[in-house]
């Protein structure tokens with residue numbers, strides 16, 4: 001194990017999303033069992049681990065969507081439970097696993113949903129007036145994800161990779177500080193998966209904190225930090241080089257693998 005994280009959250013920053021000795025049940029199952037970890041803005045953390053390790057449950061708890069049984073989540077130094085839902089929605093953006101977009105909607109309208117435009121755009125009662133600043137934020141999110149060139153197309157006309165970028169744009173339109181994504185590269189081919197990760201890296205360079213559940217370890221190796229979960233606990237945390245070791249891979253996945261290096265990044269090669 002590289003650096004142990006239990007009890008690790010130390011310097012509390014205003015730019016940190018933190019889990020402290022967090023325990024969360026999924027149904028009756030104790031899915032997260034005493035996880036402590038800190039996620040910072042300007043940093044890309046990939047959460048990895050075998051099926052059922054508790055990755056999605058942790059992500060949902062970090063967003064305040066699942067209640068902690070014990071321990072707590074703190075956002076910018078304040079317990080998440082004390083943030084209003086509106087404050088949380090502005091600060092934390094979420095891309096759920098297998099999220100479906102409205103197929104008949106146009107791309108620009110879908111991205112506008114990220115700023116609460118749905119009610120207004122589709123003739124329902126508006127919660128807040130739509131302003132030019134909202135429209136600018138939508139345009140910026142389209143630009144940042146390279147989706148503006150097909151902003152007038154309908155979702156059903158797009159490929160899986162293009163739809164994923166639209167989902168990303170919708171999340172970014174709210175102007176969050178943290179972006180949490182559950183398997184954003186699922187069902188994408190190698191090239192699109194890489195492209196999504198490249199876009200996430202771009203957002204991190206702009207100062208966002210990114211926390212993404214990833215199954216592909218060689219994509220995860222492109223993150224700044226990895227958090228490896230096993231049976232609801234943290235098995236390892238650190239740089240990709242620290243976490244992606246044959247010993248950790250064997251302990252977590254029961255996998256015999258060689259780890260070489262490619263441009264300073266670890267490259268995992270499973271053995272037969």
Ligand SMILES: Nc1ncnc2c1ncn2[C@@H]1O[C@H](COP(=O)(O)OP(=O)(O)OP(=O)(O)O)[C@@H](O)[C@H]1O
Nearest residue numbers: 026027028029031050051052053054055056057058
């Ligand atoms: N509603 C539920 N009721 C009972 N058990 C659940 C429920 N949801 C999840 N679990 C269990 O909790 C554990 C953690 O689930 P979770 O979805 O967080 O894992 P994961 O690491 O994201 O898995 P995967 O990689 O397969 O998506 C699993 O053993 C799962 O079966």
